[in-house]
Amino acid sequence: MSNRPRGMSARADRLVTMSPTPDSAVRTYIEQHRAAFLDDLSEWLRIPSVSVRPDHAPDVRRSADWLAAKLGETGFPIVEVWPTEGAPAVFAEWPSGDDAAPTVLVYGHHDVQPAAREDGWDSDPFEPVLRDGRLYARGAADDKGQVFFHTLGVRAHLATTGRTAPAVNLKLIVEGEEESGSPHFRALVERHADRLAADAVIVSDTGMWAEDTPTVCTGMRGLAECEIRLYGPDQDIHSGSFGGAVANPATAVARLVAALHNEHARVAVPGFYDGVVELTDRERELFAELPFDEQRWLHTAKSHAAHGEAGHSTLERIWARPTAEVNGIGGGYQGPGSKTIIPSSAMVKLSFRLVAGQDPDHIEKAVRAWAADQVPAGIRSEITFSGATRPCLTPLDHPALQSVVRAMGRAFDSPVRFTREGGSGPAADLQDVLGAPVLFLGISVPSDGWHAPNEKVELALLLKGVETSAYLWGDLAASWGHAP
Amino acid sequence: MSNRPRGMSARADRLVTMSPTPDSAVRTYIEQHRAAFLDDLSEWLRIPSVSVRPDHAPDVRRSADWLAAKLGETGFPIVEVWPTEGAPAVFAEWPSGDDAAPTVLVYGHHDVQPAAREDGWDSDPFEPVLRDGRLYARGAADDKGQVFFHTLGVRAHLATTGRTAPAVNLKLIVEGEEESGSPHFRALVERHADRLAADAVIVSDTGMWAEDTPTVCTGMRGLAECEIRLYGPDQDIHSGSFGGAVANPATAVARLVAALHNEHARVAVPGFYDGVVELTDRERELFAELPFDEQRWLHTAKSHAAHGEAGHSTLERIWARPTAEVNGIGGGYQGPGSKTIIPSSAMVKLSFRLVAGQDPDHIEKAVRAWAADQVPAGIRSEITFSGATRPCLTPLDHPALQSVVRAMGRAFDSPVRFTREGGSGPAADLQDVLGAPVLFLGISVPSDGWHAPNEKVELALLLKGVETSAYLWGDLAASWGHAP
Numbered sequence: 001m002s003n004r005p006r007g008m009s010a011r012a013d014r015l016v017t018m019s020p021t022p023d024s025a026v027r028t029y030i031e032q033h034r035a036a037f038l039d040d041l042s043e044w045l046r047i048p049s050v051s052v053r054p055d056h057a058p059d060v061r062r063s064a065d066w067l068a069a070k071l072g073e074t075g076f077p078i079v080e081v082w083p084t085e086g087a088p089a090v091f092a093e094w095p096s097g098d099d100a101a102p103t104v105l106v107y108g109h110h111d112v113q114p115a116a117r118e119d120g121w122d123s124d125p126f127e128p129v130l131r132d133g134r135l136y137a138r139g140a141a142d143d144k145g146q147v148f149f150h151t152l153g154v155r156a157h158l159a160t161t162g163r164t165a166p167a168v169n170l171k172l173i174v175e176g177e178e179e180s181g182s183p184h185f186r187a188l189v190e191r192h193a194d195r196l197a198a199d200a201v202i203v204s205d206t207g208m209w210a211e212d213t214p215t216v217c218t219g220m221r222g223l224a225e226c227e228i229r230l231y232g233p234d235q236d237i238h239s240g241s242f243g244g245a246v247a248n249p250a251t252a253v254a255r256l257v258a259a260l261h262n263e264h265a266r267v268a269v270p271g272f273y274d275g276v277v278e279l280t281d282r283e284r285e286l287f288a289e290l291p292f293d294e295q296r297w298l299h300t301a302k303s304h305a306a307h308g309e310a311g312h313s314t315l316e317r318i319w320a321r322p323t324a325e326v327n328g329i330g331g332g333y334q335g336p337g338s339k340t341i342i343p344s345s346a347m348v349k350l351s352f353r354l355v356a357g358q359d360p361d362h363i364e365k366a367v368r369a370w371a372a373d374q375v376p377a378g379i380r381s382e383i384t385f386s387g388a389t390r391p392c393l394t395p396l397d398h399p400a401l402q403s404v405v406r407a408m409g410r411a412f413d414s415p416v417r418f419t420r421e422g423g424s425g426p427a428a429d430l431q432d433v434l435g436a437p438v439l440f441l442g443i444s445v446p447s448d449g450w451h452a453p454n455e456k457v458e459l460a461l462l463l464k465g466v467e468t469s470a471y472l473w474g475d476l477a478a479s480w481g482h483a484p
Numbered sequence: 485m486s487n488r489p490r491g492m493s494a495r496a497d498r499l500v501t502m503s504p505t506p507d508s509a510v511r512t513y514i515e516q517h518r519a520a521f522l523d524d525l526s527e528w529l530r531i532p533s534v535s536v537r538p539d540h541a542p543d544v545r546r547s548a549d550w551l552a553a554k555l556g557e558t559g560f561p562i563v564e565v566w567p568t569e570g571a572p573a574v575f576a577e578w579p580s581g582d583d584a585a586p587t588v589l590v591y592g593h594h595d596v597q598p599a600a601r602e603d604g605w606d607s608d609p610f611e612p613v614l615r616d617g618r619l620y621a622r623g624a625a626d627d628k629g630q631v632f633f634h635t636l637g638v639r640a641h642l643a644t645t646g647r648t649a650p651a652v653n654l655k656l657i658v659e660g661e662e663e664s665g666s667p668h669f670r671a672l673v674e675r676h677a678d679r680l681a682a683d684a685v686i687v688s689d690t691g692m693w694a695e696d697t698p699t700v701c702t703g704m705r706g707l708a709e710c711e712i713r714l715y716g717p718d719q720d721i722h723s724g725s726f727g728g729a730v731a732n733p734a735t736a737v738a739r740l741v742a743a744l745h746n747e748h749a750r751v752a753v754p755g756f757y758d759g760v761v762e763l764t765d766r767e768r769e770l771f772a773e774l775p776f777d778e779q780r781w782l783h784t785a786k787s788h789a790a791h792g793e794a795g796h797s798t799l800e801r802i803w804a805r806p807t808a809e810v811n812g813i814g815g816g817y818q819g820p821g822s823k824t825i826i827p828s829s830a831m832v833k834l835s836f837r838l839v840a841g842q843d844p845d846h847i848e849k850a851v852r853a854w855a856a857d858q859v860p861a862g863i864r865s866e867i868t869f870s871g872a873t874r875p876c877l878t879p880l881d882h883p884a885l886q887s888v889v890r891a892m893g894r895a896f897d898s899p900v901r902f903t904r905e906g907g908s909g910p911a912a913d914l915q916d917v918l919g920a921p922v923l924f925l926g927i928s929v930p931s932d933g934w935h936a937p938n939e940k941v942e943l944a945l946l947l948k949g950v951e952t953s954a955y956l957w958g959d960l961a962a963s964w965g966h967a968p
Contacts, residue, residue: 327734
């Protein structure tokens, strides 16, 4: 998934939630099984399941088969490899046997980003290496490690509670095309909506604020994307002969973009903020409590000044406020030197990040109406919207979120804070199709180097993931179980 | 040179200047010599002097030599081929012998645009064809025909006045790189400024309004060009992770361009209009008297609506008002589909057409100061200006202009109206370096197809050019001669 902000200072200032006592039996069980767990994970990491590379398609299939077999060994009574038009996904299900138990669906992916030694890796990206408490390999954090901690987690849950099945109806969906943009995922979810039905979705494909700051992500922004093309003269015309007397589509596209934001850097499209769920005072406090260092964040953003909607902090701007950004703009002559033309056409690619309460269809209507109003006489416009993603937001008082926070707090023996993601992801498809809230349980940290050379996972955090998983299912069943 | 507006209706409504009586002796002389004149011109047109094609460099040199020889035959006592770093120019001089005579420099060019039969020509572009009173060939109108009419013109002047030298000190400079942007012309003029010194420059490389509407062009716009590059993040960054919280250079470039014009389509750069010579009421009346049809003009402009500075007509906008146009804009992802980035940089190429009273150096300073004010925090800007061209404008009451109008009026036996050119050209270099006013004497019409297939010149108009030239030198000497 997308990057998450860096810029944390050395320590958190204040408890956010009290952490219940950890369970020494769980820790003992994990300690006893960690060697085999790491051996298994390493075996999986050796499969170069690079979904964007057609020549690796057999590896992606092998990765799915490997995982399916391992989930069977783990004890899942139902394990299936689901084909798609692209790479296969793995589905597993382990019913609780308890009528009152909630159903939880875990999401992850088994495909990985491309990687090659010559990109700057210190070792073969597909030959895992343990060094200084870190496991280096492509996929160690994104996302095989984070999928895999659930296997030992559920075993620890059973072993330490004496159960033969999890306290919740546990389902897993592990897709094989996330690094390729999940082109077939929504169709897959729609096709198998009955099988995937759940009371909550747990996405294990995100991260925490920092090694010493365990956090739970409570939402991701949605996305609407469009391309606007403006057409002026039927062909490029001479800017001397005609300049000053006809509308220039490059000027028009610039004026359109300039009209996107007002002087407070708020999006000026009428209706854009309709329904936006504003941050509560408590949420703003929680954001402000994170040990955020703007200079460090700017360094990560490779940027030279913070800039955004007036009245909001940087974290609020990237996590909780909707945006309109230009991804590309073009028109006329862009080569060396000059060419005295009025271009025939110009275009802009815009993306809108959406927050809870915003509806991509409404945004499309609002943008179309706004754009039509901006286009001057003599210019014709064409707007194309591409696939939209809805925002996800888990209310802080949601009982399943409380369970995740308690389980993580026990594992980390530390207060748990809240973050969000500025990006967008396939989790939204699960939310939309299944009608279930999406929660995020990830133990990766910014230094893990997703999509970069020398990707790694911190072993200590990986095992905290196992431990969180071990606590989570019992907590969810106890605090959120249906009346029998 | 640049295109000129079309859109004339069938007839002019009102006399602009009274036309003096034509001279039957001149007409008889021209009639007697027209066949040889056309044979000579055709011979010149057979030389494919395409300056942009390196493989035609020998042809361009041959064209210069051919013209030099012909000017010698015409009677010019001084004829020289001047080399440049590119193609050679031809210089000729014919002193009047009269101390009171003004000195006039005629400008034209002997190179032509590329042309090939397969571009849509009905006949070989370098094998002139006479058909329906038109001579078809590349260069027939632009510009060999218009240079060449002066040769027979000066012979007719001498033959009908009994003189052995022209009534003015007559000089010609015929360059060989106009169709390549005259890259070495200014340096050539500076090098030979003493030889080229003149009281007035007559440019024969423009056109008239229409076959039935003889006009004299009284000015061309100047040109200042720049490229502005804006730099944001050090590399493209993820618009989900960082969007809404840092400045986007594509948005910034759009806001910059949008700030170029105010709501009245006036250029909003402070100081831009400093010194602009406003149209007099008489000039606006003269523009309004031209038989202009906006729908036909829009058709020529391949545009769908007129748009420009409030309070001015289309002709005023293209001829007499300064402009700011976007020639190109670009930044970020412009390929198919979408890419959720905040681009690292964006750029815009701007050109400013300037009118009398505007100084390109002042415009550069004004644009630099304005742009610096527009750039938001976190964005770095770079502005590069390329070579500028000054505007030319001949006052309507200039005695040399009055001579051109009278000579043309006698030749056409018709009132002469005034136009301007919206484009810019090397004539400005002559004005700047020589400090002489620039006048325009052209007999081409919009249908001649400059730079297009089937370029032609109307024989009747070509001979009116000869006749105008025959009347002009005597008129100039009589009405504008120095006190002896």
